[in-house]
Amino acid sequence: MSLLEVKNLRTYFQTDDGLVKAVDGISFELQRGETLGIVGESGSGKSVTNLSIIRLIQEPPGRIVSGEVIFKGQDILLLPPEAVRKIRGRRIAMIFQDPMTSLNPFMKISKQLMEMTELHLGHTSAQAYEHAIRMLETVGIPDARPRANSYPHEFSGGMRQRVMIAMALSCEPELLIADEPTTALDVTIQAQILELIKKLKQKTGTSVILITHDLGVVAGMTDHVIVMYAGKIFEQARTRELFALPGNPYTKGLLRSVPDPTAEHGKLYQIPGLPPDVAHLKPGCPFADRCERAEEICRREFPPFVELTPDHHSLCHFASEVYAESTNAKGA
């Protein structure tokens, strides 16, 4: 049985501009011990997908319109709020982009960590304190014992993100959702944090959902990838397969628009135009206006979600052709 199964999830927002279908019919599975990457540009729905999974969508203006989020056999969307709170933090933990806004600036680091295990594991304060120190050591905070009594502002950005990870992992969750965990960090610190997440994952067997806009991070960290665009899954595959043999013109364009440090510099491939306004989507494929191989049918009809291999799907009228081109290019 999968650890997590998301079926046909739809989360809509009522805005002044009209109904925004931020997430519109997303389905995926996550096995134990695996890492799933969700990539997409701003507004693609990647963060809303994950906020929906843990029921943190603010209602109104948002609403989970339909779908199932089955975690260990139980549909989280049907649980009473109290039961969801018990899962959140205990079984499913989260880390966000900006550790400063996720930590309480008025509370000592140790206290914030202790709250987690006191609440979820019933630790006494002495147990919780020792556990907090152990967690800070695990995530590589030097001099963890004296520094546990610091306040968040006394830590650097990288150290704060380590504290967030310590907090997220302190109850040994089965699923860790990391939403752009290194986007605010410098590249040498990013490398440290990603290495830490990898190591802790190996040790604890936690499954991870990693949300990022950085294809490099996805390449190094994940087993499976989902590419989102305008609230839809555009492509879904094992990571190596997706990078080697993309079956969707959007994925292909994204991969080509990242500068390759080993290549000579010349004109960089660019996807033309702008991401669509999700409040006013036209009937056809939402990428059609920017797609170099779009044909008339793309503007008229919404594309099918084509199975390229049992593990690889692409939302495109020409998915098989695009996939064949990738395969041929690889063979050549």
Add this chain to the structure above:
Amino acid sequence: MQKARETLVAIRDLKVHFNLGHNRVVKAVDGVTLDILEGETLGLVGESGCGKSTLGRAVLRLTEPTGGQVFYRNNDLARLSGRQLREQRRHLQIIFQDPYASLNPRMTVGQIVGEPLETFRLARGREAEQRVQELLETVGLSKRFIKRYPHEFSGGQRQRIGIARALAVDPDFIVADEPISALDVSIQAQIMNLLEKLRREKNLTYLFISHDLRAIRHVSDRVAVMYLGKLVEIADAKTIYVEPLMPYTKALISAVPVPDPEIEATRQRIMLEGDVPSPINPPSGCPFHTRCPYAIDVCKEVVPQLVEIKPAHYAACIRISPALPHIEDVPPGAAPGLD
């Protein structure tokens, strides 16, 4: 091949120190010497707090330098009076990182792009309007947008408006301060291509500041690496990536994730311990010694100078020298740069 180019902007021992009071001084830029050649894109890369944006601003005197000189076509900008400086500034422009914060929300696109024309008395009335329309088209925006306000545009479009504004006065030199960092991947490629196209068409020179090494590699002819207020390595863009000499540059490049799972699976990273030290109390000697895997005791004392280790390849490390350029080949404990 590159032909010999004239120096357009010469930076000499430039310093920007911020006094925080209580004897605490941030040496944001601490003795930078650098030539920017006409027609090139010089990439300036470094982590947050290294002083790269302050350096860019100080070159244009948007931040007053504490010491040193900046020559633009042999004119010392620091010595110019207010009026003369304004006159020269026409040739020197800047594009900012945050396209949301750098445009006045109460002005129309036409007013934003047209304002420099008025300030420098380059055009007015019909002529100015026509010029604004041309500028919008140059940066890939429809001239119909002229009466619209910034909030009606996406991040990438706003960045184009900022670029049009910088181009209005027909500058020679543009400081592009993290111009793509706030943009989505697909839009980053568009802006990089636009800047490159404009450089070719208008013979511009860029100081391109970024923390994104992939972007820097793509747009730059030469790259300067900055760490805690000092330049630590300069070389042409390809060399910096293929054969970095400074231990810091090596670590920086090895930390960049490559969008290729096959490569990522087998890649050996140089992991740096710890954080970038605070610029308020930077380490003594070589500022990188606290994180450097190759540091020896002398590194804590001697401030390394930028030395031409290989032709046109400068590095600031006492543990290498022109005779022994690769730190891996240097005997343990030796500091050939001191000989």
